Amino acid sequence: MPSNDSPAPLxxxxxxxxxxGKLVRQLxxxxxxxxxDLAGLAGTGNRFIVDLERGKPTLQLQKVLDVLDLMGLEVVVRRKDGNRHGQ
Incomplete structure (x- = not known):
């Protein structure tokens, strides 16, 4: 029986x-x-969560970031390996 209650890194x-959207729904x-429930915790409307999970591309970025943070996620931006423009 595992004693570690923390979720696996994602x-x-x-x-x-x-x-x-698929990732948010899965989590x-x-x-x-x-x-x-998630909408209430995030202080947003249910429609926002529905749209986020459906992948609506025009959602307000800060609200998306707030929901991700609430779910224990963070966004990391990095350069693509071997795919730099101008080289």
Whole structure:
């Protein structure tokens, strides 16, 4: 029986809003939350969470970042390996 209650580290490369939406949905379900629960915790409307999980590309960035932070996620921006423009 494992004694470690912390979740496994998560690393994902996200290139499209629908990929981020799928990840948010997966983690929300793993955390046992309904969309309305997450919306309440995040101080946003249920429609925002629905749109986020569907990958709507025009959502307000700060609200998305706030929801990710609430879910224990952070955004890290880095250069693509071997794919630099101008070389």
């Amino acid at each position: 690393a994902a490369t996200i290139r499209h809003s629908n990929e981020l 929300r379900v793993e955390q046992g939350l309904l969309q309305i």
